[in-house]
Amino acid sequence: MVVANQKGGVGKTTTTVNLAASLALHGARVLVVDLDPQGNASTALGIDHHAEVPSIYDVLVDSKPLSDVVQPVKDVEGLFCAPATIDLAGAEIELVSLVARESRLQRAIQAYEQPLDYILIDCPPSLGLLTVNAMVAGAEVLIPIQCEYYALEGLGQLLRNVDLVRGHLNPALHVSTILLTMYDGRTRLASQVAEEVRSHFAEEVLRTSIPRSVRISEAPSYGQTVLTYDPGSSGASRISKRRVRSPCGGPPYITNRSTPM
Numbered sequence: 001m002v003v004a005n006q007k008g009g010v011g012k013t014t015t016t017v018n019l020a021a022s023l024a025l026h027g028a029r030v031l032v033v034d035l036d037p038q039g040n041a042s043t044a045l046g047i048d049h050h051a052e053v054p055s056i057y058d059v060l061v062d063s064k065p066l067s068d069v070v071q072p073v074k075d076v077e078g079l080f081c082a083p084a085t086i087d088l089a090g091a092e093i094e095l096v097s098l099v100a101r102e103s104r105l106q107r108a109i110q111a112y113e114q115p116l117d118y119i120l121i122d123c124p125p126s127l128g129l130l131t132v133n134a135m136v137a138g139a140e141v142l143i144p145i146q147c148e149y150y151a152l153e154g155l156g157q158l159l160r161n162v163d164l165v166r167g168h169l170n171p172a173l174h175v176s177t178i179l180l181t182m183y184d185g186r187t188r189l190a191s192q193v194a195e196e197v198r199s200h201f202a203e204e205v206l207r208t209s210i211p212r213s214v215r216i217s218e219a220p221s222y223g224q225t226v227l228t229y230d231p232g233s234s235g236a237s238r239i240s241k242r243r244v245r246s247p248c249g250g251p252p253y254i255t256n257r258s259t260p261m
């Protein structure tokens with residue numbers, strides 16, 4: 001699942017790490033691929049990502065096997081992370097001249113032999129080659145949308161990029177899920193934005209929206225997800241309660257056909 005939105009600060013990383021932790025806490029084996037040179041997902045999962053750490057940069061640019069860079073996340077069994085270091089900032093340019101530059105992540109994931117139920121890819125706030133690599137590797141796109149003014153600006157471009165990648169490189173790709181984040185029910189703006197997004201994307205928007213919550217924003221400073229930092233908080237419950245059993249008896253999955261909380 002590709003977590004993407006070229007708008008910055010909309011909750012991509014927060015969604016990725018907390019959803020991944022929630023799935024792992026319910027028994028799934030989950031890999032988070034940090035594809036953002038900022039390395040925020042690595043930080044949030046308590047994974048060391050200083051410049052010398054083997055990272056997703058080595059996988060994309062030097063064809064290192066993914067298994068050489070994946071690290072287990074302390075505190076959450078079954079959760080793993082392929083960290084990003086600052087090296088990745090140069091990858092957008094370095095990839096341009098490499099063979100199969102759009103499908104390097106896809107190849108690395110295909111060659112990864114460890115059993116996994118989910119892979120979540122945290123994209124940078126851009127539509128460059130890193131995000132294209134994520135879209136070529138992924139099966140579906142999850143778009144977090146912040147319930148603020150400007151929320152829908154740029155969304156058209158993102159959707160066009162998904163269409164382009166589907167048309168040329170990954171026929172299976174589709175936007176499966178839109179998640180409203182940082183929802184502040186006290187403001188009329190938040191409900192107006194939510195209403196507008198729902199009217200455009202009735203099928204894709206999850207009924208649950210993530211509230212603006214201090215606990216969610218504090219958790220990364222302890223190298224934790226909100227699920228381990230404060231499992232009883234409102235943000236944690238919104239993320240973890242939306243699950244149903246998979247029809248084949250496998251791990252739980254998130255549904256967007258659930259009833260409102």
Ligand code: ATP
Binds near residue numbers: 038124
């Ligand atoms: P970037 O585009 O820089 O990668 P992003 O889309 O990954 O950003 P996040 O880093 O997840 O966005 O979130 C941006 C900021 O908002 C962070 O400081 C995060 O802690 C905070 N934040 C995210 N979700 C919530 C929430 N539900 N309540 C309060 N703060 C939040």
Ligand code: MG
Binds near residue numbers: 036123
């Ligand atoms: Mg981020």
